[in-house]
Amino acid sequence: MKRFIIHCICAGILSGAALTAAAQQVALHNPASVAGGLVEVDYAALAAQWQPLAKGNFKVINTATGKEVAYQVLTEGTGAPVKILLDVTLPAGAKITVKFVEGKPAPVAAKTFGRYVPERKEDFAWENNRVAFRMYGKALEATPKEMAYGVDFWNKRTEDLVINKWYKRSNYHKDEGEGLDYYHVGLTLGAGGIAPYLEDSIWFSRNYTGHRMLDSGPLRTTFELSYDAWQVGRRSVTVTKRVSLDANAQLSKMDIRYSENLPVAIGISKRKEPGAMLLEETSGVMGYWEPQHGADGTTGIGCIVLAPVKEMKVEKGHLLAVSATDGNNAITYYTGGAWDKAGKIRNAGEWFRYLQEQAIRLRQPVSVKIIEKSKK
Structure with a gap:
């Protein structure tokens, strides 16, 4: 009898453990x-x-x-x-x-990374195992000849994370086997920046003044950048940009929140020489395959706008997708790039198809x- 009771108790303990x-x-x-x-x-x-x-x-x-x-x-x-x-x-x-x-x-190998870069005039750079980007901080405004507004794209052809290594290089504008930064932003929206769009004009902000890391790898890096108020017509406006990048993706997610409801333009800087363009207002896909940059190869930049797009057009030195913030003064879109020398996306057709497929995926998660x- 004692043996039977012990067996029952043990069975009950094991059953409870298995259930847990x-x-x-x-x-x-x-x-x-x-x-x-x-x-x-x-x-x-x-x-x-x-x-x-x-x-x-x-x-x-x-x-x-x-x-x-x-x-x-x-x-x-x-x-x-x-x-x-x-x-x-x-x-x-x-x-x-x-x-x-x-x-x-x-253990999970890190495939994404991002950080504030005070040693390079307050850049904020982020990357994954395919692409890399940066945006510019207020310290850059003290050097007018280097001043830039928009998103910068780095051409990398390695799955390794390169940000820390490249910032230590004497010249990351030269390809030493892993890629380089040859993309020119200047006083434009660059590779998919955003700005209010009123009175047929782009109202550029200055560079970011605040930053906050939200998640740091290994599969997703997310951070926020905040901007001081600037004049947009007769209004004083502020903006916060939440940026995230997943492993294996060519595109960053941009969650943008303004201090008030505004029409906005998402833009890609256009080069003087001929390139290939894709403007699909109904799907929200805007793609650009740049002219070849000599021996450096060719860059593709693209955006996917999930909100309704009023129009897409080529003017003011940009490809522009004109949209508007929602009732919460916010808008979400995706922006990114590809480089033919990376070997994954090698021409305009492949780049535009990638963007179109991503637009389908994002609307049917x-x-x-x-x-x-x-x-x-």
């Missing part, structure tokens, strides 16, 4: 006709279904392959978990299930369903 450690399944579905990007899972919704999440030590497994899925917990600057970003790419129309289990995850456990 049971895996939590999450179903993913890509409804788009193109491959998806990285996938976000809502942290609070998952925690409500799976208590071990709060312990912070968990792995994600692809149930079909049995392989571990790399992930990053995002706080978005709040100091607490908000989302879990999964490094999983679903083909067009694909469905998969992943499971969350307790255990120490494998992967659906995420946390599978409820059956109650017995």
Whole structure:
């Protein structure tokens, strides 16, 4: 009898432990006709279904392959978990299930990075394993001959993260095997900058004065830049720009919030020599394949505007997509670039097709369903 009672107690303990450690399944579905990007899972919704999440030590497994899925917990600057970003790419129309289990995850190699660069006149630079960018700080305004407003694109042809290395180089405008910075911004919107657009004019701000890192790799880097007030017609306006870049992407996400509702223009600097252009107002896709820059090769720049686009046009030294902020004085768009020497996107046709496919993906994101456990 004693032996039977002991067996029952042990069985109950084991059963409770198994119940606590049971895996939590999450179903993913890509409804788009193109491959998806990285996938976000809502942290609070998952925690409500799976208590071990709060312990912070968990792995994600692809149930079909049995392989571990790399992930990053995002706080978005709040100091607490908000989302879990999964490094999983679903083909067009694909469905998969992943499971969350307790255990120490494998280390995730950093594929994104960004930082404030005080040693180079307050640049803010960011990159992933494909592309790199920077925007300019107030200190640059003290050097009028170098002054620039918009987004800068760095031509890299390595999956390594290069920002720290390149800023230590004596001349990162020369290709030493990993790429170079030959893109010229100047007093333009550069590679997809944004500005109020009133009275048929672009109202440029000065350079950023405040910065804040929200998430720093390995799969997504997100930061905010804030700008002092400037005059837009008769109005004094401020803006905050939240920028994020995912691993494997050519495009950064730009969440822009002004102090009031405004018409805006998103622009790409146009070169004097002939290049190829794509202006699709209905899909919000604006693409530019620049003229070749001698031995340096050719750069493509592109933007995807998710808000309604009033018009796209070529004027004032730019390709422009004219839109407006929403009821919250905000607008979201994507901007980025490609370089033929990187080998992934080699001509205008491939670049424009990439932009068109990304526009489809962004409007039809992967659906995420946390599978409820059956109650017995």
